[in-house]
Amino acid sequence: MxxxxxxxxxxxxxxxxxxxxxxxxxxxxxxxxxxxxxxxxxxxxxxxxxxxxxxxxxxxxxxxxxxxxxxxxxxxxxxxxxxxxxxxxxxxxxxxxxxxxxxxxxxxxxxxxxxxxxxxxxxxxxxxxxxxxxxxxxxxxxxxxxxxxxxxxxxxxxxxxxxxxxxxxxxxxxxxxxxxxxxxxxxxxxxxxxxxxxxxxxxxxxxxxxxxxxxxxxxxxxxxxxxxxxxxxxxxxxxxxxxxxxxxxxxxxxxxxxxxxxxxxxxxxxxxxxxxxxxxxxxxxxxxxxxxxxxxxxxxxxxxxxxxxxxxxxxxxxxxxxxxxxxxxxxxxxxxxxxxxxxxxxxxxxxxxxxxxxxxxxxxxxxxxxxxxxxxxxxxxxxxxxxxxxxxxxxxxxMVRAGTDQQLVAAHAVKQANGNLAVMLVNKDPANAYTVNLHYSGYTPSTATPTVYTYGDEASSITSAAQGSSAVQTLPPYSIETVVLTPSGNHVSTLKAPGSPVVSQVTDTQATVSWTPSSGGTATRYEIYRQFGTTSELLAESTSTSATIANLVPGTGYTFNVLATDQSGNLSPPSDPLTFTTGTPAASTCAVDYQVTSGWGSGYVTAITVTDTGPAPINGWSLTFTFPSTSETLSSGWNATWTGTGQNIEATSLSWNANLAANGGNSASIGFVGNNTGAYPSPAAISLNGTVCSTTYSS
Structure with a gap:
C-alpha cells in the first residue's frame, strides 16, 4: 500500500x-x-x-x-x-x-x-x-x-x-x-x-x-x-x-x-x-x-x-x-x-x-x-x-535490444541518429568490477577506440575517455558506464524504418501484420522478425506492406519488428516493436473461464470454471497452465489438488468433481490464491488433459 x-x-x-x-x-x-x-x-x-x-x-x-x-x-x-x-x-x-x-x-x-x-x-x-x-x-x-x-x-x-x-x-x-x-x-x-x-x-x-x-x-x-x-x-x-x-x-x-x-x-x-x-x-x-x-x-x-x-x-x-x-x-x-x-x-x-x-x-x-x-x-x-x-x-x-548474462549488470542500447551505437552498462555490485564482453548483431563497430562515459560510485562528475575496445570493457563496482561506438565503413542502407506495424485477424495460430512503407529509397521486400531476447528469427518476407504469419502457437506472446531490404540486400533500421498474444482455439473440446475476482497488491484470488464441450465424458481431469510472469506464485487453492513448480501450475480433480459430462452437461468450479510481486497477468493458454481449451477471461 x-x-x-x-x-x-x-x-x-x-x-x-x-x-x-x-x-x-x-x-x-x-x-x-x-x-x-x-x-x-x-x-x-x-x-x-x-x-x-x-x-x-x-x-x-x-x-x-x-x-x-x-x-x-x-x-x-x-x-x-x-x-x-x-x-x-x-x-x-x-x-x-x-x-x-x-x-x-x-x-x-x-x-x-x-x-x-x-x-x-x-x-x-x-x-x-x-x-x-x-x-x-x-x-x-x-x-x-x-x-x-x-x-x-x-x-x-x-x-x-x-x-x-x-x-x-x-x-x-x-x-x-x-x-x-x-x-x-x-x-x-x-x-x-x-x-x-x-x-x-x-x-x-x-x-x-x-x-x-x-x-x-x-x-x-x-x-x-x-x-x-x-x-x-x-x-x-x-x-x-x-x-x-x-x-x-x-x-x-x-x-x-x-x-x-x-x-x-x-x-x-x-x-x-x-x-x-x-x-x-x-x-x-x-x-x-x-x-x-x-x-x-x-x-x-x-x-x-x-x-x-x-x-x-x-x-x-x-x-x-x-x-x-x-x-x-x-x-x-x-x-x-x-x-x-x-x-x-x-x-x-x-x-x-x-x-x-x-x-x-x-x-x-x-x-x-x-x-x-x-x-x-x-x-x-x-x-x-x-x-x-x-x-x-x-x-x-x-532504442535497440540489449541483454546480459549477469543479474548484477543491466544493459541498454541506442542506435544514434549519426550511426553510432551507444551501450549503457549498470553495475549493481558494490564490491566487484566486471570484464564486459560485448557482442553485436546487425551492427559492425569500427576498430577505433570507443569513447566511454563513466559515473563512478559517489563521484562528483561524469568522466569521459577513449578506453577499451568495441569487444571488451571494464565496468567498475557500483557504476554507470556508456560505451559509444562508431560504425565500420561498410555500406549502410539509406532506407528509413518501416512505419509502426499493426496486427489484425489474430487467431490461435495466425495473425496479419501490416505497416506503412519505408522511405529513403526503394524497398525490394520487407522482412518480419520475431524477437527472442537478443536473438531474431525471420518469420516471413513480403513484397507488399502486409504479411500473414501462420503456424503460431495458441496463447503465446509475440514481439515482431519489420525491416526493409534495399536493392543491394542491405537492411533498414527496424520498425517500432509490435507485441500481441495469440488467442485460444475458437473450437475445442473444452472451455475455461478464468476470472480474477479480487486483489490487494501483493496477492489476488482467481475463480476458474472448467467445462467439457466435447462429445465424450471425462472421468478424472488435470488442468494445466503457466504463469506469464516470474513475479507470480501459487499460494493455495480449492476444489482441486493444486501444485506449482515455478511458473507451471496444475490442478487435479478430486473424487467428487472428477466427472465432466459431454457437451457441456456440467462444469467444475475451482480457484486459487496467487502471490505477486509486481505483475500478475492471466495465463494466455489453459489445457485440460493436454488439450488447449477455448478460454474466456472476466473480472
Missing amino acids: RVGRVGTLATAGLLAVSGAVAAVPGGSAAASAVTAASSTAAASSVNVSVNTLEGLGTIPATGYGLNSAVWDSQMNTPSVQGLLGQAGIGMLRYPGGSYGDMYHWQTNTAPGGYVAPGTDFDSFMGTVKTIGAQPILIANYGTGTPEEAAAWVQYANVTKGYGDKYWEVGNENYGNGYYGSGWEADDHSSKSPTTYAQNVIQYSKAMKAVDPTIKVGAVLTMPGNWPDGSVATGDSADWNRTVLSIAGSAVDFVIVHWYPNGTGAATALTEPDQLPGELSQLRSEINEYGGANASRLGVALTEVNAGVDEDTQPDALFGADTYFTALEQGVFTVDWWDTHNGPTQISTAPDGATDYDDWGVLSSGTCVGSVCEPAMNTPFPSYYAISMLSKLGHPGDQ
Whole structure:
C-alpha cells in the first residue's frame, strides 16, 4: 500500500507533501545482501549482447522527466535552471505531486500547504523555456473544477501562447480514502472511481473546448501496486477497469506512479526487472477496457523513485536502469521524484556513503540533528544518473535490444541518429568490477577506440575517455558506464524504418501484420522478425506492406519488428516493436473461464470454471497452465489438488468433481490464491488433459 510521504523542506521551514512513499533505509543489512549476491557470481566477467535488428522504439522528446514543486523556493533559480539544462531534462511536472489536487494556479495558492515565493506558473514556464523542456501540468481535481482547469488552458495556450500540450486530471486520486488510505485532497461528495471518471470527461471537454490540440490524461494505478485489484463495497470493478471503461474514450493518455517499496539496496536494484511485466499488464488493461481506440492511449510514468538510499549510489543505479526500462516499454515520459525534497533521517548506504532520506536530485543544504547535507543545490548521485541518459541517446534516437548474462549488470542500447551505437552498462555490485564482453548483431563497430562515459560510485562528475575496445570493457563496482561506438565503413542502407506495424485477424495460430512503407529509397521486400531476447528469427518476407504469419502457437506472446531490404540486400533500421498474444482455439473440446475476482497488491484470488464441450465424458481431469510472469506464485487453492513448480501450475480433480459430462452437461468450479510481486497477468493458454481449451477471461 502506498501512502503519502511528508518530507521537510528546511529552506522553507514548512512541510512539503510529495505523494511519494516512505523510504526504507538501506543500512548494513542491504550491504550484506548485495555482497552475498555478488559472491555467488560464477565469474568476474559478463557477456552483453546487442541486436540492432530488434527495435524498441525511439526516445521521445519528453522521455527524460523530473518533478518540480511549488513549495520548493529554489525551483526557478538560475543555478537550478543551469543544472536541469545540463542534465538534459525534457519534461518538467508541475505543481508537484499531491499539491496538484489543492493548487489554484490563478492565485498561486494551495490552502493547507505552503507555496514558496517565485514558484507561480509563469515563473515555472520561464524555467521550462530556459532549459528547452516541455511541461506536464496537473489540473486540480481534488479541490478545483473543470472551469478552473479550462481557464488555465486558456491562459497558458491562448493568452500566453505557451503551447502546453500535456495535462493530467489530478494526481493520486485513488488515495482519497475511498480504499482506506487517504492522503490526496478530494472535496467531492463521492470519492469513487466512477465519480472520478465521470468528472474526467467533464474536465477533458472543458479543457479541449479551449484548445483541441492538448492531450489530457487520467490517473490509473500500476498493476501489482495498491490499490490495484481492490474493489470497494458497492463497486463492480477496481479503479483501473472503472476509470478506463468510463473515461477511456475521453482522454489521450494514462498516468501511473511507481514506488516499488523494496527493502534495502539489494532488492531495490532488482526491481526495474518488474517494470516490463507491470507495464505490459497495464497495456492489456488499457486495450481491454479503454474503448474502441484504446491503442492510441499513451502511458506517462509521472512519479518514480526507488525510495531506498535516495541520496547515494543505489538510487542512481536504480534510476538509470528504470528510465530506459520504462521507455523501452513505450512509456512517453519518466518523471523522477523530485528536484528538491529535504532530509528526514540519516542512514548508511551499502557503499558506506551517508544517506539523508532526501528524495530530491539536488541537495536542500539542510540538516537532521548534527548531520548536514552538502551545500544547497549540490547534485546527488540520482542527478548524475539522469545526466547519463543523454550520453546514451537523444530524442529521436532508436532504442535497440540489449541483454546480459549477469543479474548484477543491466544493459541498454541506442542506435544514434549519426550511426553510432551507444551501450549503457549498470553495475549493481558494490564490491566487484566486471570484464564486459560485448557482442553485436546487425551492427559492425569500427576498430577505433570507443569513447566511454563513466559515473563512478559517489563521484562528483561524469568522466569521459577513449578506453577499451568495441569487444571488451571494464565496468567498475557500483557504476554507470556508456560505451559509444562508431560504425565500420561498410555500406549502410539509406532506407528509413518501416512505419509502426499493426496486427489484425489474430487467431490461435495466425495473425496479419501490416505497416506503412519505408522511405529513403526503394524497398525490394520487407522482412518480419520475431524477437527472442537478443536473438531474431525471420518469420516471413513480403513484397507488399502486409504479411500473414501462420503456424503460431495458441496463447503465446509475440514481439515482431519489420525491416526493409534495399536493392543491394542491405537492411533498414527496424520498425517500432509490435507485441500481441495469440488467442485460444475458437473450437475445442473444452472451455475455461478464468476470472480474477479480487486483489490487494501483493496477492489476488482467481475463480476458474472448467467445462467439457466435447462429445465424450471425462472421468478424472488435470488442468494445466503457466504463469506469464516470474513475479507470480501459487499460494493455495480449492476444489482441486493444486501444485506449482515455478511458473507451471496444475490442478487435479478430486473424487467428487472428477466427472465432466459431454457437451457441456456440467462444469467444475475451482480457484486459487496467487502471490505477486509486481505483475500478475492471466495465463494466455489453459489445457485440460493436454488439450488447449477455448478460454474466456472476466473480472
